[in-house]
Amino acid sequence: MNEFQTKYIELKKEYERSDGNATSVQALYEYKDYLEEQTDPEALSVLVNVCETLKLYKSAYEILRPLVKQTDKKAQKQLIKLHGLQYQGDRFALPRPQSDQAKNRQTALLATLPHFRYHPNPLATEAFHLSINDVICDCCQKPTKIYYDGPFYTIDNINYLCPDCIANGKAAEKFDGQFQDELSLEDDVNDPAKLDELIHRTPGYSGWQQETWRSHCHDYCAFVGYVGYQELKQMDILDEVLDDFIINEFGITSEEQLKDMCNGGSLQGYLFRCLHCGKHLLWMDCD
Numbered sequence: 481m482n483e484f485q486t487k488y489i490e491l492k493k494e495y496e497r498s499d500g501n502a503t504s505v506q507a508l509y510e511y512k513d514y515l516e517e518q519t520d521p522e523a524l525s526v527l528v529n530v531c532e533t534l535k536l537y538k539s540a541y542e543i544l545r546p547l548v549k550q551t552d553k554k555a556q557k558q559l560i561k562l563h564g565l566q567y568q569g570d571r572f573a574l575p576r577p578q579s580d581q582a583k584n585r586q587t588a589l590l591a592t593l594p595h596f597r598y599h600p601n602p603l604a605t606e607a608f609h610l611s612i613n614d615v616i617c618d619c620c621q622k623p624t625k626i627y628y629d630g631p632f633y634t635i636d637n638i639n640y641l642c643p644d645c646i647a648n649g650k651a652a653e654k655f656d657g658q659f660q661d662e663l664s665l666e667d668d669v670n671d672p673a674k675l676d677e678l679i680h681r682t683p684g685y686s687g688w689q690q691e692t693w694r695s696h697c698h699d700y701c702a703f704v705g706y707v708g709y710q711e712l713k714q715m716d717i718l719d720e721v722l723d724d725f726i727i728n729e730f731g732i733t734s735e736e737q738l739k740d741m742c743n744g745g746s747l748q749g750y751l752f753r754c755l756h757c758g759k760h761l762l763w764m765d766c767d
Contacts (some may be wrong), residue, residue, distance in 0.1 A: 484518075484526040487511065492533055502577040502714045508534055509576045521547065525555075532562070535573045541566035574710050575743065593626065594647030597755065598682045598693075598700050602628075605705045607683040608643060619645035619654050631684040631691060633658045643683075652680035659684040666695040674700060685750060689765040694726075694752040701752035701761055708743035712751075712762075721751075721762040730764055 495504040515527040531540035541562040614623035624642040634657030
């Protein structure tokens, strides 16, 4: 057993012991980065195993294919298995946790933006995009490098909206628009001020079908982001979201049934968090 294989086995054991928590997944990705810089054939062979553990099946197949020799029956068997999986690409791969450096950069940038109670991190959810060059906000006509890229229900043709024009309600007022269809909201919130804040001053999110905004404790929830089964598992909230009658109405009553939900896949999850009790709630739709 070579040094590359020894390290991989150590990382895989920790991944299995921790049930695939974010720290163990990040360690595997960092080891993948390291192995990709090596030229030793033994390192490349281990890289295949790392990619397979991360469910990067297409990557694993493409790395292994030129390494396989006719006399290596074990490698041939692995190649045949990966050949059958590689057609799904890497879309079911374990999500890579954000690095501390990236989190710090995002936190610093987020501090310069207005605070949206029902959508607290529109940078992480990519409701807001960062442009290299200035773009002109269609509402205030001022240059901005951060612009909105999400649903806006209006008859006008809008290209760019800056965060300030969303937060102060001027965009919704000027274009007689809504960022969330009020007919697709859950119906246990009776406060007109909360409704106004959500549909007129809160960035929306993009769904496969009509977006639904979850509510809890008689208030609209905060949109956390787009998730699949793997993201819920890393966050350790699978049991929490399963304990929700709405999810049961989708016919999902067990963890096994959630495994087909993939961020960016045909079955997409949208995660919310109650502003009052902190409970996580899920919405799902299909393409």
